[in-house]
Amino acid sequence: MAKPVLLAVDDDSDVLRAIERDLRSKYGAQYRVIASDSPEEALSLLKQLKVRNESVALLLADQRMPQMDGVAFLREAMQIFPDAKRALLTAYADTNAAISAINEANIHYFFMKPWDPPSEHLYPQLDDLLDDWGASYRPAFEGIRVLGTRWSPKSYELREFLARNRVPYQWIDVEISANDPETRRLLEYLGPEAASLPVVLFPDGTKLLEGVPAEVAQRVGLRTRAQTDFYDLAIVGGGPAGLAAAVYGASEGLHTVMIEKEAPGGQAGMSARIENYLGFPIGLSGGDLARRAVVQAQRFGVEILSPLEAVNIRIEGSYRFVKLADGNEISCHALMIATGVQWRRLEARGVDRLQGAGIYYGGGAADAFSFKGETIYVVGGANSAGQAAINFAKHAERVVIVVRGSSLSSSMSQYLIDQIKQTPNIQIWAHASVAEVHGETHLEEISFLCSNTNKIERVPASAMFIFIGALPRTDWLASVVERDERGFILTGPDLIREGQRPRGWPLERDPFLLETNIPGVFAVGDVRHGSVKRVASGVGEGSVAVQFIHQYLSKV
Numbered sequence: 001m002a003k004p005v006l007l008a009v010d011d012d013s014d015v016l017r018a019i020e021r022d023l024r025s026k027y028g029a030q031y032r033v034i035a036s037d038s039p040e041e042a043l044s045l046l047k048q049l050k051v052r053n054e055s056v057a058l059l060l061a062d063q064r065m066p067q068m069d070g071v072a073f074l075r076e077a078m079q080i081f082p083d084a085k086r087a088l089l090t091a092y093a094d095t096n097a098a099i100s101a102i103n104e105a106n107i108h109y110f111f112m113k114p115w116d117p118p119s120e121h122l123y124p125q126l127d128d129l130l131d132d133w134g135a136s137y138r139p140a141f142e143g144i145r146v147l148g149t150r151w152s153p154k155s156y157e158l159r160e161f162l163a164r165n166r167v168p169y170q171w172i173d174v175e176i177s178a179n180d181p182e183t184r185r186l187l188e189y190l191g192p193e194a195a196s197l198p199v200v201l202f203p204d205g206t207k208l209l210e211g212v213p214a215e216v217a218q219r220v221g222l223r224t225r226a227q228t229d230f231y232d233l234a235i236v237g238g239g240p241a242g243l244a245a246a247v248y249g250a251s252e253g254l255h256t257v258m259i260e261k262e263a264p265g266g267q268a269g270m271s272a273r274i275e276n277y278l279g280f281p282i283g284l285s286g287g288d289l290a291r292r293a294v295v296q297a298q299r300f301g302v303e304i305l306s307p308l309e310a311v312n313i314r315i316e317g318s319y320r321f322v323k324l325a326d327g328n329e330i331s332c333h334a335l336m337i338a339t340g341v342q343w344r345r346l347e348a349r350g351v352d353r354l355q356g357a358g359i360y361y362g363g364g365a366a367d368a369f370s371f372k373g374e375t376i377y378v379v380g381g382a383n384s385a386g387q388a389a390i391n392f393a394k395h396a397e398r399v400v401i402v403v404r405g406s407s408l409s410s411s412m413s414q415y416l417i418d419q420i421k422q423t424p425n426i427q428i429w430a431h432a433s434v435a436e437v438h439g440e441t442h443l444e445e446i447s448f449l450c451s452n453t454n455k456i457e458r459v460p461a462s463a464m465f466i467f468i469g470a471l472p473r474t475d476w477l478a479s480v481v482e483r484d485e486r487g488f489i490l491t492g493p494d495l496i497r498e499g500q501r502p503r504g505w506p507l508e509r510d511p512f513l514l515e516t517n518i519p520g521v522f523a524v525g526d527v528r529h530g531s532v533k534r535v536a537s538g539v540g541e542g543s544v545a546v547q548f549i550h551q552y553l554s555k556v
């Protein structure tokens, strides 16, 4: 943790050295002592400290300085660090001036030069001042700070990325906290750069303007470059299925890389509480499950590249090549596709324009806090919608689940329906669908078409979360891997038609259970045709597939 600063300013180098030495010898263990011979430089240093979110406990300035006297310096410094204790160093002749300065400029103390011995004339008084300061001192947040606005899609994307990758950060909404003096000061010292939102401030004082996830990923040490260009096993997709395959593959000695385009955890990472996963009787959050799995995979030496998207594959003899969005390519003997599914888009006027500004697909646990005390609309009637609604209800004033049908019973598990019934601030709006959304810069109203009355109802709204089913995004595999009409990947027995193996299949055996029409290329989890769309089944398939990979590799 950065130590709070004691700043001494004096243009007389002998006095400055003496005060620096005395401060350091008594307070150096707890505080960082900084000495400056120029009040102007000291002020600009204070602004830098403010941007870095550091704390200043004491400002000590000589009264007689040519460019700016001590009182003037302390007055300006007080604007930057209002809570710091302020003291003057004065000559005997300036005592009267110092006393009136104390009254006028809110100065806490003045010291007479020379202060020998410091044990009598300096330390007791400073101890008092610092005790006083320490009583109300709250250590500042030391991690990454993100400045942005709630309705900005770019800010949302960045926050979502940080949250899903479990990177701790402090969010400063520059609109909501516009009247907060600390935020105002921070924006002032950032100057014109404060307009390039989202601004990411790192603890070392560096910053990223208009920060995007890929740049932030590099700064926080997420790996996006492969260490080598060949692996035994490459896994595309870091959801439960991909993570399970990574853990089993690496623990059984395969040199394994996992490529994930957003954040490890996949859809499960967005689940507020998974209640049906074996071994967790009170459930666990998807974020927690993902964090544990990532640690486990890393322990076995899996290389995780994220955020990085796989955009193409090609086959050359026994080598399988994966082309990555950054232009690089890696090769492997066995390739596993575990890319899951992504949300289906809601077709209604205005939705695309306001996505990220009040309209969101899916919804992570972190989102709930942003809508504290407000009404949230959740569109969809499946388990994912139910879980999200229960989670949102902890913070929102009211949650409305909007479904086309007459109830939830046909689409949602009974245990969730029961929980919803017991949550008084969740309401079900049946027979309704989104017709249009309204708002200039962010969602303000939603028009619902009510199928039982055939009327449009327009309601005020600041947040709508969409959970209307999902589809695989497998177009990038289309020229190589066989898929069904909806894009799900065919594997094993599904590839055998009228007793015939898939066209071009070169081996004397049938495709293994989870193998695609290309030997050595496997598909597991939600992306696979016919799979059960559940965490446990994804984990099961990812683990089982590794056994087939061993069999495949033994003959390569």
Ligand SMILES: Cc1cc2nc3c(=O)[nH]c(=O)nc-3n(C[C@H](O)[C@H](O)[C@H](O)COP(=O)(O)OP(=O)(O)OC[C@H]3O[C@@H](n4cnc5c(N)ncnc54)[C@H](O)[C@@H]3O)c2cc1C
Binding pocket: 236, 237, 238, 239, 240, 241, 242, 259, 260, 261, 262, 263, 264, 265, 266, 267, 268, 269, 270, 271, 272, 273, 274, 275, 276, 277, 308, 309, 310, 311, 338, 339, 340, 341, 342, 362, 363, 383, 384, 385, 387, 388, 473, 524, 525, 526, 527, 532, 533, 534, 535, 536, 538
């Ligand atoms: C909100 C919510 C709650 C849920 N709750 C439960 C529950 O309580 N119990 C339960 O059993 N199931 C639940 N599910 C379903 C469960 O999460 C999924 O069945 C499971 O996550 C599927 O795992 P998967 O690994 O196959 O795919 P996914 O979890 O979809 O993971 C696929 C990963 O691949 C990545 N990816 C996609 N394309 C590429 C590419 N080209 N390059 C690199 N990476 C790529 C994606 O970013 C994603 O991280 C829930 C789902 C949601 C959305």
